[in-house]
Amino acid sequence: MSCDVVIIGGGATGVGVLRDAAMRGFSTILVERVDLAQGTTGRYHGLLHSGGRYVVSDPHSATECAEENVILKRIHPDAVEETGGLFVALDGDDPEFPDKFAKGAADTGVPVTEISAAAALKREPRLNPHIMRAFEVEDGTVDGWRMVWGAVHSAEEYGGRYLTYHRVTAIEMHDGAVTGVVCHSDKDDEDVHIECRAIVNAAGPWAGQIAALAGEHDIHVVPGRGIMVAMNHRLVNTVVNRCVYPTDGDILVPVHTVSIIGTTDVRATDPDHLVIEQNEVQKMLDSGEALVPGFRKNRALHVWAGARPLLQDKRVSANDTRHMSRNMSVVKHDVKRLVTVAGGKLTTYRLMAERVVDAVCEELGENRACRTAEEPVATGPTYQVTHRLAGVEKAKKRDGGLPDKDPIICECELVTKSMITKLLDEQPHATFDDLRRQLRIGMGPCQGGFCASRTAGIAHEHGCWSSQQATELLRLFLKNRWGGLYPVLYGQQAREAALDEWIYSGTLGLDDVPASPLPAGAELPSATRFPNPAGQESPTHVTEGGAQ
Numbered sequence: 091m092s093c094d095v096v097i098i099g100g101g102a103t104g105v106g107v108l109r110d111a112a113m114r115g116f117s118t119i120l121v122e123r124v125d126l127a128q129g130t131t132g133r134y135h136g137l138l139h140s141g142g143r144y145v146v147s148d149p150h151s152a153t154e155c156a157e158e159n160v161i162l163k164r165i166h167p168d169a170v171e172e173t174g175g176l177f178v179a180l181d182g183d184d185p186e187f188p189d190k191f192a193k194g195a196a197d198t199g200v201p202v203t204e205i206s207a208a209a210a211l212k213r214e215p216r217l218n219p220h221i222m223r224a225f226e227v228e229d230g231t232v233d234g235w236r237m238v239w240g241a242v243h244s245a246e247e248y249g250g251r252y253l254t255y256h257r258v259t260a261i262e263m264h265d266g267a268v269t270g271v272v273c274h275s276d277k278d279d280e281d282v283h284i285e286c287r288a289i290v291n292a293a294g295p296w297a298g299q300i301a302a303l304a305g306e307h308d309i310h311v312v313p314g315r316g317i318m319v320a321m322n323h324r325l326v327n328t329v330v331n332r333c334v335y336p337t338d339g340d341i342l343v344p345v346h347t348v349s350i351i352g353t354t355d356v357r358a359t360d361p362d363h364l365v366i367e368q369n370e371v372q373k374m375l376d377s378g379e380a381l382v383p384g385f386r387k388n389r390a391l392h393v394w395a396g397a398r399p400l401l402q403d404k405r406v407s408a409n410d411t412r413h414m415s416r417n418m419s420v421v422k423h424d425v426k427r428l429v430t431v432a433g434g435k436l437t438t439y440r441l442m443a444e445r446v447v448d449a450v451c452e453e454l455g456e457n458r459a460c461r462t463a464e465e466p467v468a469t470g471p472t473y474q475v476t477h478r479l480a481g482v483e484k485a486k487k488r489d490g491g492l493p494d495k496d497p498i499i500c501e502c503e504l505v506t507k508s509m510i511t512k513l514l515d516e517q518p519h520a521t522f523d524d525l526r527r528q529l530r531i532g533m534g535p536c537q538g539g540f541c542a543s544r545t546a547g548i549a550h551e552h553g554c555w556s557s558q559q560a561t562e563l564l565r566l567f568l569k570n571r572w573g574g575l576y577p578v579l580y581g582q583q584a585r586e587a588a589l590d591e592w593i594y595s596g597t598l599g600l601d602d603v604p605a606s607p608l609p610a611g612a613e614l615p616s617a618t619r620f621p622n623p624a625g626q627e628s629p630t631h632v633t634e635g636g637a638q
Contacts, residue, residue, distance in 0.1 A: 092285040093117040093251075095450060096271050097292055098258050098300050100124075101131035102234060102436050104292035105241045105252075106443030106462070111290075112250035113465070114447060114458035119284055120242075120250070121273050123257040124611075125524050127238040129361075130294045131436060132527060133396030135318050135352040136345035137329060138162060138170055138230035139437040142177055142202060145194030146187070147336050151417055151435070152198040158438045159228060161463050162237075165440070168468040169237035171475065173344055175229025175329035176210055177202075180380065181220035183334050188223040191333055201228050214326050216382045229329035231345050233473070234436055235527050240467040255611040256282060261289065261303040267426035268304060276611040277519055288450050291430040294399040295361035301430055306423045311432050313361040313397035316353035319374045319578065322389040322535045324475070325349045325382050332381065339377025346475060347502060347534055348391060351378040361397040371577045389586070390578035391535060392571075399432045418442045420449050427453045478504035499548065500541035502534020507548060514554045521612045522546070522567040537571050539590035543598065558606035566612060568594060 095111050097104045100122025108120045122128075141156035163170050179188045195202035203226045210224035211217055242252055256273040259281070263269060270285040293300045295313040302309075324344045332340040343350045351374045358364055371393055378385035401419045418434030418441070429449045434442045444460045451458055482504055489495050496506045509529055514520060522545070525531050531545055532538030546560040555563060568590075575587055594600045 091119065091282065093119045094286065094454075095119075095288045095290060096121065096284055096286040097290045098271070099129075099292035099294060099296075100126040100238075100252065100254065101129050101292065101294050102127065102238055102241075102439035103294070103431055103434065103442050103446075104290070105238045105245070106439045107290050107292055107431075107446050108250045108252065109241045109245040109248070109467075110440075110443045110447045110460060110462050111450065112245045112248035113461055114451075116447075116450075116458075118245070118250045119286075120245075120252040121256040121258060121271065121284070122252070122254050123276075125254050125521075125527060126242060126252070127235045127527065128523075129296075130396050130399060131234045131238060133318075133394055134234065134316075134436060135341060135343045135350045136231045136234070137341060137343050137437075138232040139435060140175055140227040140229045141198060141200035142175065142191070142195065142225070142227040142229065143331060143336060143341075145198050145200050145202075146190050148417070149194060149198045151438075152194070152200050154418075154441060155435065155437050156198065156200045156228075158441050159230070161440060162232065162437065163230065163472060165463070165466040166232070166237050166240060166468060167466075167470055167472045169233045169240060169473060171231045171344075171473045173230050173328050175227040175331060176214065176217075177225040177227060177331045177333040178210060178217065178221050178381075179223040179333040180218055181222060183222065183332065185222065187335065188225070188333050191225065195225075202226070214328050214330065216325055216384070217330065218381060218383055223333060225333065227331075229331070230472075231329065231343055232436065233346070236473075237436075237467075239528060244467045253282070258300060258303065261300075261428075263304065263425060266424070268428050277609075279610060288427040288429070288453055290446055290450065291428065292446070294432075295358075295397040297399060297430055297432050301423070301428075304423070304425045304428055306425055306428070306430075309421065309430055309432075310401065312400045313358040313364075314400045315356045315358035315364050315395055315397050317366050317370050317374065317393060317395045318350050318352035319371060319378075319393050320345075320391040321349045321351070321378070321385070322391045322582075323348060325378075325385065325388060330381055339374045342378060342381050344475075346530065351375075351381075351385075355398075358397055364395040364397060366393060366395050366577060368577060389535070389582040390580075391583065392533075392537060392574040393577045394574050401432045418445065420445050422449060422453065429453065482506065499544045500529075500531050500534065502536055502541070503530040505529050505531055505541065510545060510548050511552055514549060514552050518554050519609075519611075520554070521609065522563040523570060525549075526567070532567065532571060536586065537575060537590070538567060539586070539593060542567055542571075543594070555609075559609050561600070561603050562606050562608045563612060565600060566608060568600075 094116040097120040111118045139155040141152035144152035207221035255276045260272040268289045273282045291300045298311040330342045421430040496508045546564040549555045550560040
């Protein structure tokens with residue numbers, strides 16, 4: 091294969107580069123070692139930043155977030171929910187920080203309005219009543235997977251191509267410049283050679299490994315590990331932030347049908363093996379209790395971790411990821427026509443892509459204007475959590491209620507049978523977790539207990555998976571779900587896990603079905619690991635690590 095630009099990495103930044111470069115007239119191919127948005131993009135808390143979080147700690151990032159927040163709401167309305175946000179200072183917090191926050195907001199252009207504690211409590215009655223100061227901001231939530239797939243489909247309209255489950259094994263060079271990449275297609279078990287004029291390294295926390303393939307060993311990307319905990323429903327309908335200098339567990343985000351508390355920030359040694367400690371989970375639950383009294387009485391649903399791709403910041407300790415800059419970095423190398431991008435946030439993915447493609451144009455000696463801020467990926471109103479319910483009710487009314495022509499397969503996330511079969515028609519080699527990321531199967535309160543077996547049956551009935559493949563993919567899916575359940579097995583969540591165990595091991599006898607090989611590419615390389623209390627890792631406690 092051949093093209094102008096190869097993009098390595100299928101997260102938000104890589105996909106943004108694919109779309110931007112394709113819109114500027116470059117022929118482009120994106121390669122990703124697993125599924126799109128399976129890495130950092132799919133493992134975060136869902137916050138669309140207003141910029142408020144950074145007005146004191148990182149003013150430059152605050153301004154970028156505020157500007158991109160407005161753009162993303164306009165170009166990705168189907169992926170953004172305009173929840174609004176609150177910053178609240180509680181009794182015991184630094185009493186001087188709110189004034190620094192208000193001044194920082196004014197200096198950075200971040201829209202902020204101070205409101206009374208009574209007004210904040212009227213908006214979110216579950217909040218801690220001991221509020222000293224409260225500020226309204228323009229936070230929102232964003233579905234990273236929906237945003238990424240929307241951008242990919244937009245890129246395809248301009249000729250952009252993407253290859254998932256393609257691992258880069260080599261970067262080819264001639265006369266000090268890149269000339270191509272070699273990938274291995276895990277699903278087809280074959281090598282793919284792509285000639286190109288330029289390469290963009292958008293591999294996130296793996297960017298250092300990719301740069302090393304070109305002999306560039308000076309890119310020190312530090313994985314900043316953060317954990318998040320999903321609660322089983324929306325405890326708030328507004329993003330709630332502590333009005334303090336950024337710290338652990340200071341954000342509560344309503345995303346789709348759940349609420350997410352996050353996050354920690356600890357240096358990881360390997361982004362493929364992120365360890366979640368039990369004390370970190372407890373810290374998140376304590377932080378949630380401080381914001382919403384009674385938080386711990388609700389059911390903790392799932393725990394996961396992601397790795398921020400932070401460039402080594404010489405101003406702070408190599409292990410101090412909390413205080414490393416979140417600024418995006420676009421790096422040109424001694425090897426010509428290779429550009430690496432790191433840092434930044436999902437909120438600024440479009441701006442990052444613009445600056446990367448600008449750098450590619452400079453490397454190629456061309457001048458092509460960016461249009462991604464003006465041309466929308468989707469049109470219409472912004473997302474609402476009730477949109478699937480409205481669609482189901484409309485279909486029921488149209489069909490007279492009975493018989494059920496398009497049954498609901500996942501009640502938690504209102505996924506219908508036609509949604510599954512349509513996606514399987516588009517991606518017949520999709521794995522179970524591919525379906526989860528794009529449709530949210532198994533991401534609601536039952537964590538796949540009821541919908542997983544139904545989905546496996548539909549995929550088999552549709553001719554995509556053999557009975558053996560369906561069984562093995564179902565087993566792997568449940569194993570991945572279990573990894574995120576293990577750290578919160580107490581109270582109602584323990585009862586839910588026991589019910590799921592009875593369904594699959596007791597009623598369906600899944601443990602007694604003979605094992606078969608998994609389809610190629612199904613076993614993902616990335617894993618989040620959960621040590622048990624004795625410090626010994628059980629082989630079942632390994633999860634693909636995706637959000638919720």
